[in-house]
Structures are given as C-alpha cells and as structure tokens.
Amino acid sequence: MNVFSTRSKIIVTCNKRLTPYLEREIVDLGFVPVRTFATGVELEGTMTDCIRLNLNLRCASQVHYSLGSFKVSSPDDVYERLRKIHWEKYLADDGYVSITNNTSHPSIRNSMFPNVKVKDAIVDRMREVTGRRPNTGPEQDRAVVHLYWKDEDAEIFIDTSGETLAKHGYRKIPGRAPMLEALAAATVMATRWGQTTPFVNPMCGSSTLAIEAAMIATKRVPGLYRENYAFMHVRGYDDSLYRQELRRIRGNIIDEAPPTIIATDISADAIEISRVNAGMAGIDHMISFGVMDFEKTPVPDNPGVVFFNPEYGERLGELEALENTYRRVGDFMKQRCQGYMGYIFTGNPDLAKKIGLKASRRIEFFNAKIDCRLLEYELYSGSRRKDTITTKDE
DSSP states (O other): OOOSSSOOOEEEEEEEETTTHHHHHHHHHHOOOOOEETTEEEEEHHHHHHHHHHHOOSSSSEEEEEEEEEEOSSHHHHHHHHHOOOOGTTTTTSSEEEEEEEEOOTTOOOHHHHHHHHHHHHHHHHHHHHSSEEOOOOOSSSEEEEEEEEEEEEEEESSSSSSSSSOSSSSSSHHHHHHHEHHHHHHHHHHHOOSOOOOOESSTTTTTHHHHHHHHHHTOOOOGGOOOOGGGTTTTOOOHHHHHHHHHHHHOOOOOOOOEEEEEOOHHHHHHHHHHHHHHHHHHHEEEESOOGGGOOOOOOSOOOEEEEEOOSSHHHHHHHHHHHHHHHHHHHHHTTTSEEEEEEOHHHHHHHGGGGGSSEEEEEEEEEEEEEEEEEOOOOOOOOOOOOOSSOO
C-alpha cells in the first residue's frame, strides 16, 4: 500500500479548547471533517493530504495517518497485532523510528511500556522480512509511529508531523513565559479582528501575538519556517509533492498594504527579542515596536483590536501590584481605545474584575494547565486624542 495515494482516517490533534479554530482551518483548506472532539479533528485523506495539513495548520499539534484499528486486551495482544503489519512497506530497514503512545488501560502502569511493545513488533517484523532492522529512540526528527490504546480499542498511526506543529519555527529566543504559538494564533483567530485594521499589542513580551497576527494577515503559514517533517522519512515519499505545496504557500503571501501592527513593552530586552523573532518570521517590517509603559502605546484613529496578555500573578505581593496594573489596563482601554474591540487574555478571574468593564464574550482557553479566558470588550466610540505612531524606542 502506498500511503501517499491511499485514503485512510486522519486525526489532527491540538491542545484542549483549540478545536474550533483548528476545524475552521481544516475546512478553509477544503477538507470535510468527519468528527471533532476535545483534542482534535478527524477527516479522511492520503498522506499527500497530510503534507498539506502539516504545512498550513496554525493550531494543530500532530497529523496522524491511520494504518488500522483493532481490539486488544493486553500488551502481548498489541505486539501480536502489530507484528502482522507490513512495516517494510512504510519504514526503511536501515532508517530510524520513534514510538509515541496515548494509552489508558488497566494493564499499563508504566506509560513507556506500550512504546517498547510497538518497537519490538516493528523490529521483529523488519528483521524477519528484510534481515535488517531500523534504529529506534526518542528523537522525533525522522519516522514516527503512534499507538492509541484505550480500554479494548487500539489504533496504530504514522505520525506524519514528528516534532509538534504547535511551535511554528520562527521563535529562536522564547523570552519570559512565552505563549505557545498555536495558542497565540487561536486567540487572534477568536477575536473580531478583520486583518486590515490596526492590531495593537501593549505589554507584548516576546511579541508572539503580534507576530502571529502579522502572519495571519499576510497568509504566512508555519510551513514556511520548517524544513523537516516525519512524512519525509516514510517509504514512497516524493519530495516534489512537498516542493509543490511549498511553492503554493509562498505564492499566497500578501505583502501589499499590510495592516498597522503595534507591539510595545516596558522591557528593552523583550523588544529586542521581539525584533529577532519577527525577523526570523520575515515580518519585522510590518510591526512597529516600542519600549514604553503600556499607557504610552500609540493608538491609531482607525479602530481595530487592542490585545493585552498581562501576567496572572502567583504570590500575594504580585497580586497586589497586578490589581493596580489591571485597573490601569481598564482605564487605558476606556480612555484611549474608544471604537476598538478590546481583548484581555488572563488566567486570573479575580484580577480580571479590576478591569472595570463588562465583557461581551468570555472565550475559554488553556495556557498549559491554566484555565484561561479571552475577555472581549466593546469599547464604544467617543472623543479621543490623536496619537502619532512611531517606530522609535521611547
């Protein structure tokens, strides 16, 4: 079976609460979801389709191509079923393969044990048929096989992504407490930003939000910043298919009349990191950076979106200081951002009350394991003094 031309089940995974935005991306690519669930979307297609999914999706984690499902009751059952698969058709006998798993079964007490059974089944089959065996290990930069096993139901996949897609490849310096790129993209997608009006990001940190906004507005996708995927290490891979998709996404880039994007932070180091990361993404020319207190952030007269991602606070002293910061953020939005849609991403509902505005929407997200909300505020128009945008640090 040539997986690059044979249709099968595809599972695209994502972090919890990103599914609506991942599903929207998949539909926009022309695919029809079969079902959605808390951590992903199911569809049907070939591994050639997986190439397109891997290069284009902003909110995904992995793209899994199914080789089949089966019933099992023990680790030995897993081994016996997987040993019958013709792995020599999918993997190079002198190559390298990594095993991952998502298992929930009473017989498993060590989460790594299923990996051992899958590895043994692949190696024993390959050695029996070809006289050789691939090397195995934890690195996911070559072929990757994934086992899903819950109760009596198991399914084996080729993970066509390898390293997670949630990291978009341009962020060479992470900065302090950075937002994961997939999460940042989803939160921008969740706003009412039209991608042609200003996007203002005070307290920007390493500017992941501003960079993702610029990428979305100019149709730059994560595949532009990555050169290695697990699908490249599967038998039957044709590099021309990848190059064709790469040419297509490069041809889609829109650089004419980009929107105004402003990112400011009181930390000069944060802005320097932002400039480096934006340069790696090829959009540093699109963002006006500034070192300043957020209250001095220039706000263009043409209303768009203002987006804050303030700290949440963990200790008492921090919380007391942040209460005043959140009050100031609310005052800034009320006094300086009239006509805009305001957004605050926070994991602290008590601090959010200090904003002094009523949220029109409360959109649920997780930041790692922190239960967060993207709060939306309609900042009604009124008189507001004009500001001059500058790219110079203040």
